[in-house]
Amino acid sequence: MPKYLEKEELALFLKTAREKGIEDDYEFFLTLAYTGLRAGELCALKKTDQDTKLNAIIATKTYYNLRNSITTYELHQKQRHRYNY
Secondary structure: OOOOOOHHHHHHHHHHHHHHOOOOHHHHHHHHHHHOOOHHHHHOOOHHHEEOOOOEEEEOEEEEEEOOEEEEEEOOHHHOEEEEO
16 A cells, blocks of 8 residues: 555545645645645744855654654654755
């Protein structure tokens, strides 16, 4: 079973998020879909993680929620990801 949405499925999902989701759902899922960021990485982003010269986002942290206790983890250099937009 594929772990991704086909183009038409993604379009329907994003349309539903825009029309029926709560505030910022559409932008959140759109960013996840087109950048490849993980949800925890997106939640932990700061303005300084954006490189406008390279048109890239550098994920340096991630959020992890274990038993409703949110923790922020620094990603080691090898774990950091660059996502172009």
